[in-house]
């Protein structure tokens with residue numbers, strides 16, 4: 392399995408995980424995803440499987456509503472690297488735009504109707 396390595400824009404938040412080759416992405420139209428506009432990993436990743444390295448304590452969490460999901464962002468550059476999902480607590484999706492080895496805007500991207508289903 393390939394190992395994927397990603398980082399926020401300033402590099403203060405780094406993450407890595409092993410996954411089957413990622414050939415597609417996922418977008419969601421819920422209130423926060425539609426604002427972020429990110430292309431996310433189509434499959435969720437176990438929390439234990441994601442290696443996270445944070446410099447200078449810059450990793451912050453934004454939560455709203457029932458506060459199930461944890462939307463992480465870098466306090467220095469503002470970028471969203473990954474989040475713990477509302478649908479699958481304990482599982483994460485990552486921002487494919489943070490992974491230099493991928494071309495998320497060139498991938499087939501499906502849309503999850505989180506606006507109506509979350």
Ligand SMILES: [Zn+2]
Nearest residue numbers: 399401465468
């Ligand atoms: Zn950053």
